[in-house]
Amino acid sequence: MNIDLNGDKKADLSISLPQIITLLAMFASIVGSYYTLSAKIETNSSDITKLKYNEKEYTWKAQRTLENQVKTLEIETRAFMKDIEYLQRERDKIR
Numbered sequence: 001m002n003i004d005l006n007g008d009k010k011a012d013l014s015i016s017l018p019q020i021i022t023l024l025a026m027f028a029s030i031v032g033s034y035y036t037l038s039a040k041i042e043t044n045s046s047d048i049t050k051l052k053y054n055e056k057e058y059t060w061k062a063q064r065t066l067e068n069q070v071k072t073l074e075i076e077t078r079a080f081m082k083d084i085e086y087l088q089r090e091r092d093k094i095r
Contacts, residue, residue: 001020003013 001015001017003011003015
């Protein structure tokens, strides 16, 4: 297929059937890639939403519980150490 763009009866552009088929295949590939990537983005977006929910509902709550337990243990350890110091002083007085 020859195309005359400026009307001088000479072919300015020549396109063959294999070239047209190649262009259509490339276009179909680009469109298919677009829809595939859009679907992957949508899936990933939904997965991120689920992960954020799970993190908020499970991970952070469990972490806060563990932090509170550690704080309680630290307080109990300090009290226990003071008791030990007191008992050592009492023992030293008796000696």
